[in-house]
Amino acid sequence: MALTCARIARRARARAPVGTPLTVTGRWYYTSYVTLGFTSEIESREIDGGKIRVSIKKVIVITGASSGIGAAAARRLHTGGHTVVVAGRSPERTRAVATELGADSYVADFTRLDDVARLAADLTGAYPHIDVLANNAGGMFGPQTRTVDGFEKTFQVNHLAPFLLTQLLLDTLIASRASVIQTSSTVRFTKTIDLNDLDHDRHFDAVHAYGAAKLENILFTQELHRRYHAEGISAASFYPGNVITNFGVEATKPIIRLVRRVAANPIGRRLFSTPEQGADQLAWLAEGTPGDDWESGAYYYRRAVTRPSNAQAFDEALARGLWERSQELVSSYRPAS
Numbered sequence: 001m002a003l004t005c006a007r008i009a010r011r012a013r014a015r016a017p018v019g020t021p022l023t024v025t026g027r028w029y030y031t032s033y034v035t036l037g038f039t040s041e042i043e044s045r046e047i048d049g050g051k052i053r054v055s056i057k058k059v060i061v062i063t064g065a066s067s068g069i070g071a072a073a074a075r076r077l078h079t080g081g082h083t084v085v086v087a088g089r090s091p092e093r094t095r096a097v098a099t100e101l102g103a104d105s106y107v108a109d110f111t112r113l114d115d116v117a118r119l120a121a122d123l124t125g126a127y128p129h130i131d132v133l134a135n136n137a138g139g140m141f142g143p144q145t146r147t148v149d150g151f152e153k154t155f156q157v158n159h160l161a162p163f164l165l166t167q168l169l170l171d172t173l174i175a176s177r178a179s180v181i182q183t184s185s186t187v188r189f190t191k192t193i194d195l196n197d198l199d200h201d202r203h204f205d206a207v208h209a210y211g212a213a214k215l216e217n218i219l220f221t222q223e224l225h226r227r228y229h230a231e232g233i234s235a236a237s238f239y240p241g242n243v244i245t246n247f248g249v250e251a252t253k254p255i256i257r258l259v260r261r262v263a264a265n266p267i268g269r270r271l272f273s274t275p276e277q278g279a280d281q282l283a284w285l286a287e288g289t290p291g292d293d294w295e296s297g298a299y300y301y302r303r304a305v306t307r308p309s310n311a312q313a314f315d316e317a318l319a320r321g322l323w324e325r326s327q328e329l330v331s332s333y334r335p336a337s
């Protein structure tokens, strides 16, 4: 196995001009990723001066891959030869995307932390190696609703569930030197996050609850980087732009309904991006190499590091506090510390 990979790389090195990207396709990778990883490392070092890069086909888990940005990213990454794992909430939509791609799929409703734990166990059993976890599932919902776990739905689906999923996959992610990517949003209009009122009990507004959750995605990314980058994990969050998807179909706020009406209009839709355009950022981060192509811990928009337009996004104590509070809230699932 190692010989085969080494021979391919040697042949490519002999033929390829300096700077040519070298792609080692996936068949060997599935069967012996450890060997290929080792071989790639040797080949990279040998050809370092020549700047030939070895691009490995990755195992990429995408939540929220049954629709919109996640489905578009899954299609693109599948076309790029990666092994895409489709996770969704709706069994029908999830199956449709997975069948189209010939991909493995998993159904989990993030309003149920038991589902998240089962998803993590299933993924751990099926994939000893995960290169990328894309925490993309999320959305804005209607009036304040409690999940079966007792948390406000927007907070749980957008932050707490992906936090738990990442925690439960941590050993695999560290061993895989994985990238963990969060689909966040613009946080320009997000009001203050209060660690003592993460469920917005004092005052609930669906738009603000959503904004807070997306800011939590950014803080989680930074804290994940601070805690685990030295152990091999890289993390990034991003804003996909305003994208026409199923986003907001469950929202009841008049402003969101108005935006959806504008997006449904042939002229109005020119103001929005397509799911494929929205997925570009996710796919670019997933395919890229942290440290070379992108910076771990950072927030991206249109393939560039961007400063989140919210002062709380730079509050390290808040990021640490959110991590610790989130750990307490999911402690019955015994995540790693």
Ligand SMILES: NC(=O)c1ccc[n+]([C@@H]2O[C@H](COP(=O)([O-])OP(=O)(O)OC[C@H]3O[C@@H](n4cnc5c(N)ncnc54)[C@H](OP(=O)(O)O)[C@@H]3O)[C@@H](O)[C@H]2O)c1
Pocket: 063, 064, 065, 066, 067, 068, 069, 070, 088, 089, 090, 091, 093, 094, 108, 109, 110, 111, 136, 137, 138, 139, 140, 157, 183, 184, 185, 186, 239, 240, 241, 242, 243, 244, 245, 246, 247, 248
């Ligand atoms: N569209 C935008 O303009 C925009 C802007 C900024 C950020 N975002 C973010 O982009 C991400 C993807 O959204 P989208 O725009 O592609 O919208 P979408 O078409 O509605 O996709 C949302 C995805 O999340 C899944 N999901 C929703 N609730 C879930 C739950 N309770 N449990 C598990 N999965 C759940 C959905 O699953 P099912 O389809 O199976 O129900 C779907 O796959 C979200 O995190 C969203 O906040 C979107």
